Amino acid sequence: MDATLGIEILEVTAESASGRIPVEDRIKQPFGLVHGGALAAIAESLCSQATFLGVAHEGMLAQGLSNHTSFMRPILAGTVHAAARRMHRGRTTWVWEVEITDDDDRLCALSRVTMAVRPAPA
Template identity: 40%
Template sequence: MGVEYVEGTPERVVGRMPVNGNTQPYGLLHGGASCVLAESLGSAGAALHAGPGRIAVGIEINATHHRSVTGGYVTGVATRVHGGRTLATYEIVITDEQDRRVCTARLTCMLRDRP
């Protein structure tokens, strides 16, 4: 998928992904690829929030796809909405290279002790 992490804290994770290689048959960014980027960034934030000795497991994701993209890179910013002891929720906004919103997603992760 080519996801690259740019920055990461428990409160905010930023990453990017190429459109090329992540398209559906019409040459547009695949909605599933947007979900992969969103879940990758949100899960990374949840894992940072959970801390050492704990893991984050995605339990729910939803996404609204606002516009199509045919080339370049998309950038995702995952912002923590809720950070508790057992759940962490992130809003992920994905934009194109012109800073136009492509997708808005929300991810909830369950936080558990490492087995």
Template identity: 40%
Template sequence: MKMELSMKNTLMETLGIEVVSATPQQVTLSMPVDERTHQPMGFLHGGASVALAESAASIASFLNIDARTHQIFGLEINANHMKSVRSGNVYGTAKPFHIGKTTMVWEISIKDEEDRLISISRCTVGVVPLKQA
């Protein structure tokens, strides 16, 4: 199934998140580090990193379901921030730990333009059948 997602009028559009590559086994997104994603002290906001991570896991999960019969929802996410960054772009790459019928678990590494690890997250996603009308 080809990706049929629109980023228009979403948090992803607001934060400037873009899809770099997307397959069922790996999704990479980019996000600018600028006034949209800074915390008050001028560094990348940890919450923006978590939004990038969950976005990558959600798109990866979507690519592993039949959207005609199922939907996905984030159930849990955690993050550890290792390094700060003030400018440039960061890249979040989601890789699967588990792809199941009712849940998926993704590891998302966020790196800067020099491939330095900024943050690592794990996101659990629920796979929910659509209600029949």
């Protein structure tokens, strides 16, 4: 999915993650705006990778449990920027907040992503 959308992961830790997507026609909806699904996808990708980084050493993996993305402002051109911050680290769930901004650092979408932490298959 990341390669299909052109998602570039810039930094990943167990506490935060950041990434970006260049705005191209392949991620736009028919009216020329970046498709909301692309914004939700970068949010979940950042949170999945960061959670996995934090639990893999315990023999666990991360699975998306919920992704609620609210859209405030359209992105038409430039680059989509995303910054994830861990809000909760529990035994079985991690909760993240992801701010999605445009090149002018305006908040365009806000995601709340919950990751399930489960044992990795043997």
